[in-house]
Amino acid sequence: MRDELLSRGVTRRAVLGGMAGVAALSIAGRVVAAGGEAPAWAQLARDGKLPPLAERLPKKPMIVTPFEKAGTYGGTLRRGLRGSSDHNGILRMVGNQSLVRWNLEFTQVVPNLAERWEINDDASQFTFYLIEGVRWSDGHAFTADDIVFAIEDCVKNSELYSSTPAQLSVAGKAVKVEKIDDFTVKFTFAAANALYLENLATPLGQHPTLFPKHYCSQFLPKYNPNIAEEVKKAGVGSWTDLFRARCGDIEIPSRWGNPDKPTLDPWVVKEPYSGGATRVVMTRNPYFWQVDTQGNQLPYIDEINFSISQDVESLMLNVISGKIDIQERHISVLSNKPTLSQNMEKGGYRLLSLVPSASQQCQIYFNMTHKDPALRKMFADKSFRQALSLAINRQELIDIVYFGQSESYQAGPRPEHPWYHERLARQFCEYDPDRAGAMLDEAGYKMNGSGLRLRPDGQKVFFTVDVIPTLYPDLVDALELVKAHWAQIGIEMKVNTIERALYYTRGDDNAHDAAVWPGPGGLDPMLDPRDFFAFHPQGSRYAIPWSLWYTSNGARGEEPPESQKKRMKLFDDARSTADLSRRGAIMTQIFDIAADEFETVGLCLAVGGFGIIRNNLHNVPEKQPDSWSWPNPGPALPQQFSFTS
Amino acid sequence: MLIFIAKRLLWMVPSLFAVSFLAFVLIQLPPGDYVTTYIATLAASNEVIDQNTAAQLRERFGLDEPMLVQYFKWIWGILSRGDFGISFEWQQPVSGLIWERMALTLVLALSTLIATWAIALPIGVFSAVRKYSIGDYFFTAFTFLGLAIPSFLLALVLMYIAAVEFGQDVGGLFSSEFETAPWSIAKVLDLLSHIWLPVIILAVSSTASLIRVMRANMLDELPKPYVTTARAKGLSEFRLLVKYPLRIALNPFISTIAWLLPNLISGSVVVAIVLNLPTAAPLLLQALMAQDMYLAGAFVLLICALTLIGSLISDILLALVDPRIRLE
Numbered sequence: 001m002r003d004e005l006l007s008r009g010v011t012r013r014a015v016l017g018g019m020a021g022v023a024a025l026s027i028a029g030r031v032v033a034a035g036g037e038a039p040a041w042a043q044l045a046r047d048g049k050l051p052p053l054a055e056r057l058p059k060k061p062m063i064v065t066p067f068e069k070a071g072t073y074g075g076t077l078r079r080g081l082r083g084s085s086d087h088n089g090i091l092r093m094v095g096n097q098s099l100v101r102w103n104l105e106f107t108q109v110v111p112n113l114a115e116r117w118e119i120n121d122d123a124s125q126f127t128f129y130l131i132e133g134v135r136w137s138d139g140h141a142f143t144a145d146d147i148v149f150a151i152e153d154c155v156k157n158s159e160l161y162s163s164t165p166a167q168l169s170v171a172g173k174a175v176k177v178e179k180i181d182d183f184t185v186k187f188t189f190a191a192a193n194a195l196y197l198e199n200l201a202t203p204l205g206q207h208p209t210l211f212p213k214h215y216c217s218q219f220l221p222k223y224n225p226n227i228a229e230e231v232k233k234a235g236v237g238s239w240t241d242l243f244r245a246r247c248g249d250i251e252i253p254s255r256w257g258n259p260d261k262p263t264l265d266p267w268v269v270k271e272p273y274s275g276g277a278t279r280v281v282m283t284r285n286p287y288f289w290q291v292d293t294q295g296n297q298l299p300y301i302d303e304i305n306f307s308i309s310q311d312v313e314s315l316m317l318n319v320i321s322g323k324i325d326i327q328e329r330h331i332s333v334l335s336n337k338p339t340l341s342q343n344m345e346k347g348g349y350r351l352l353s354l355v356p357s358a359s360q361q362c363q364i365y366f367n368m369t370h371k372d373p374a375l376r377k378m379f380a381d382k383s384f385r386q387a388l389s390l391a392i393n394r395q396e397l398i399d400i401v402y403f404g405q406s407e408s409y410q411a412g413p414r415p416e417h418p419w420y421h422e423r424l425a426r427q428f429c430e431y432d433p434d435r436a437g438a439m440l441d442e443a444g445y446k447m448n449g450s451g452l453r454l455r456p457d458g459q460k461v462f463f464t465v466d467v468i469p470t471l472y473p474d475l476v477d478a479l480e481l482v483k484a485h486w487a488q489i490g491i492e493m494k495v496n497t498i499e500r501a502l503y504y505t506r507g508d509d510n511a512h513d514a515a516v517w518p519g520p521g522g523l524d525p526m527l528d529p530r531d532f533f534a535f536h537p538q539g540s541r542y543a544i545p546w547s548l549w550y551t552s553n554g555a556r557g558e559e560p561p562e563s564q565k566k567r568m569k570l571f572d573d574a575r576s577t578a579d580l581s582r583r584g585a586i587m588t589q590i591f592d593i594a595a596d597e598f599e600t601v602g603l604c605l606a607v608g609g610f611g612i613i614r615n616n617l618h619n620v621p622e623k624q625p626d627s628w629s630w631p632n633p634g635p636a637l638p639q640q641f642s643f644t645s
Numbered sequence: 646m647l648i649f650i651a652k653r654l655l656w657m658v659p660s661l662f663a664v665s666f667l668a669f670v671l672i673q674l675p676p677g678d679y680v681t682t683y684i685a686t687l688a689a690s691n692e693v694i695d696q697n698t699a700a701q702l703r704e705r706f707g708l709d710e711p712m713l714v715q716y717f718k719w720i721w722g723i724l725s726r727g728d729f730g731i732s733f734e735w736q737q738p739v740s741g742l743i744w745e746r747m748a749l750t751l752v753l754a755l756s757t758l759i760a761t762w763a764i765a766l767p768i769g770v771f772s773a774v775r776k777y778s779i780g781d782y783f784f785t786a787f788t789f790l791g792l793a794i795p796s797f798l799l800a801l802v803l804m805y806i807a808a809v810e811f812g813q814d815v816g817g818l819f820s821s822e823f824e825t826a827p828w829s830i831a832k833v834l835d836l837l838s839h840i841w842l843p844v845i846i847l848a849v850s851s852t853a854s855l856i857r858v859m860r861a862n863m864l865d866e867l868p869k870p871y872v873t874t875a876r877a878k879g880l881s882e883f884r885l886l887v888k889y890p891l892r893i894a895l896n897p898f899i900s901t902i903a904w905l906l907p908n909l910i911s912g913s914v915v916v917a918i919v920l921n922l923p924t925a926a927p928l929l930l931q932a933l934m935a936q937d938m939y940l941a942g943a944f945v946l947l948i949c950a951l952t953l954i955g956s957l958i959s960d961i962l963l964a965l966v967d968p969r970i971r972l973e
Contacts, residue, residue, distance in 0.1 A: 083927070085734060085931065085935060162702070235738045236731060236736075237731060238705075240705070241731065244736050245736040245737065252736065253734065253735055253736075254736040254737070257735070257737070271824075271825050274735060274737060274741075275734075275735040275737055275928065276741075276742055276745055276746055276928070278817055278819075278824055278921065278923045279821070305821070307921075310917070310919075310921055311918045311919050311921070313919065314801075314919055314920070317801075317804055317805060317808050318808070321808040321809055323808075499675070500685055501675065501676060501677035501681045501682050501685060502675070502676045502677065503685075504677065504681055504684065504685040505677045538684065
């Protein structure tokens with residue numbers, strides 16, 4: 001099974017086809033004999049300090065099939081976080097308990113807290129049937145009320161969320177959530193939202209299961225008239241601050257800063273993630289609602305210990321001296337691979353390989369909506385961009401910067417994806433400086449006596465490319481090579497290494513000439529199509545004003561040209577099409593137009609990362625997707641990871 | 646003397662105001678603000694925040710107000726109720742975040758000071774008294790090495806040797822069982838068993854320069870007539886050295902006490918990050934990077950306050966130790 005994983009192009013299509021079904025198979029249906037539990041809990045239950053296992057588990061608990069074999073209880077799993085804003089490092093390991101989740105292959109949405117669901121014909125109504133008898137980590141029952149509370153009272157509260165998160169609103173209107181009975185909830189959208197299940201399986205889909213009503217309602221003025229006193233006592237500015245500090249949100253550090261907040265996760269906070277913390281400890285949730293095939297309550301592992309390293313090198317040192325049990329985050333850059341391979345025996349670990357979900361390692365975005373009319377005209381000239389693409393010696397770049405582990409690529413779904421688009425991915429990838437020069441001559445960018453090209457207005461062709469060296473050091477190396485390649489055809493470029501906040505500010509102000517970023521959409525083209533049309537107001541850096549126009553329904557930004565508007569319309573159609581093959585056909589139209597327009601220039605296919613697993617840690621898939629939408633290793637179900645002594 | 650101290654204390658008030666204002670301006674100077682950084686982090690994980698939401702976030706954090714208003718609100722909170730504001734990043738009152746880190750920073754700074762002096766003083770005196778001896782050359786060579794090796798590199802090398810060759814637990818100031826335990830004798834002992842490594846690393850470079858300073862000062866003092874007189878009067882060589890030239894040669898040591906703390910915090914950032922020390926430096930750096938301005942501002946303010954106190958202490962000590970200095 002392990003070897004087949006993710007290498008199944010053909011089956012993948014079949015699986016994707018099955019994804020649009022009305023109801024998914026119910027894993028929770030099978031009843032297993034009452035199984036075991038962790039020895040410590042068993043003792044507490046015998047002493048009467050904890051209800052017996054049968055009362056803590058749902059009647060029909062979700063059964064998880066262990067990846068290799070049923071595990072044994074015990075052990076502390078050690079993993080590293082980096083610095084103080086690495087809260088998503090915890091989310092990826094622990095916080096994956098949404099209504100639905102991804103399967104291991106990242107191809108299908110499978111039941112999680114909802115054991116099944118129904119979708120109406122136009123994909124605007126979703127009815128979820130919850131597993132009955134699931135409990136929060138404090139023993140309180142988890143019901144439809146919690147979900148209604150989380151959406152209607154919290155997420156739709158305009159003081160708490162100034163605008164409803166994108167996932168939960170369609171056509172500018174927020175979703176409506178109703179309780180049908182204790183274990184059934186209905187989500188109604190203003191219009192079709194065919195992608196909702198997939199979105200729900202990503203981390204940003206966790207809102208419905210994030211806020212326990214019995215606990216979090218005490219921080220809302222609606223439920224607690226004395227909230228003002230509590231705010232004062234806590235020394236914070238307002239009730240919204242207090243709510244965030246106690247109940248957190250999907251992606252903020254304080255989600256892991258309050259040991260009192262009940263959760264549905266396999267492990268709960270014991271030593272919180274706060275500003276002064278040097279480590280975070282999570283301990284087994286006595287009420288966790290999943291069991292293995294023998295009925296043993298998960299998780300197998302007692303505790304998770306996240307040590308906080310400020311520095312990647314000291315994290316690497318911990319890895320090679322065997323002090324980390326599983327790690328890929330922060331250490332997965334190619335340049336670390338030799339060190340990690342050499343020390344496998346000493347550190348007692350094996351390597352784990354990551355399948356990138358991204359499409360492009362380094363996408364170059366020329367600002368086609370530049371404030372300077374001359375530069376705008378130059379970047380908007382398709383043959384200019386094509387010529388620059390042809391002038392890049394991609395093979396040299398791949399060999400030098402990426403150790404030969406990539407291939408030339410432009411944009412679009414990865415080759416193993418069923419929607420792979422040959423022309424979008426491969427056009428203008430060949431190295432042909434002569435043809436590039438000829439194209440530039442024809443477009444009016446003639447070479448002068450000293451080997452530099454001039455714009456039609458007589459100015460030298462010169463522009464800067466923004467890059468963040470602290471975030472993506474490899475992109476700086478890649479750009480330095482591109483700079484040399486372009487110099488050969490008379491184009492002068494400056495690699496503008498800037499700080500992260502400045503990079504974004506320049507983007508927000510539309511003040512950049514060009515910028516680079518890894519291009520997403522390789523395995524998840526629907527979730528982030530920023531390179532196929534102006535979709536993302538921070539990410540589609542070739543035309544941020546156009547994407548603002550799109551996301552604000554024309555209220556802000558700048559009206560895009562016809563071909564963009566057509567793709568925006570098509571994407572809206574695709575988003576509301578439940579049928580996967582029809583959706584694929586619509587996306588192909590978008591790819592066709594994107595290939596015609598050639599807006600971004602890509603360098604090479606995103607390279608896979610890797611990580612380590614200690615030899616005594618089992619049930620870990622050794623090949624995993626690497627994605628924020630599939631927040632590895634979470635969907636590989638760490639609750640069934642297990643140690644042998 | 647008391648009048649001098651009172652005057653100096655009074656002067657500290659306007660200095661602190663000036664310094665805190667400058668710190669606040671400096672933290673605000675880089676482009677963008679906390680919301681920009683926050684959006685950047687979200688965008689890196691594909692979440693879209695529209696500019697409306699960003700504006701509302703700015704309003705919530707009070708970032709849309711003019712800087713002067715923000716500054717006075719902050720300083721008024723500190724003066725009136727000791728409230729240093731909220732850390733944007735942690736959604737936690739700043740005062741809860743800084744005290745333990747500042748305390749550990751002070752412990753580290755003082756231990757490093759003591760270690761530096763304990764090594765530098767005797768060696769400095771020795772190489773001055775035994776000028777151009779083999780010992781002098783040995784220590785001179787050694788100190789140049791110490792100066793030349795960057796402390797973060799030394800930290801990495803020592804950590805590598807300790808972790809890979811000896812399987813030692815490196816990094817941090819506590820063993821894992823004491824990390825969150827309340828303070829006790831056992832925890833203090835545990836701290837002592839961990840603190841020596843960062844202390845050595847941090848002491849190495851400053852020791853080197855102090856040895857040179859000490860040696861030069863002693864060489865200035867040794868040929869002076871009062872030394873010859875004392876020796877002629879039959880004073881033992883050791884008493885003679887300690888009683889007169891050493892006291893005078895100590896002057897640069899004492900007058901640099903004030904700089905020591907800011908130097909240790911800024912100079913130890915990289916070491917603290919590499920060694921994972923729970924001191925102020927890494928948290929300050931992160932706060933600056935995230936533009937978490939109340940947290941960063943509180944650190945800068947405290948460091949400045951400690952510098953001012955440090956310079957007062959060094960002035961008082963100088964007056965006591967150096968017979969040439971009088972307050973009139």
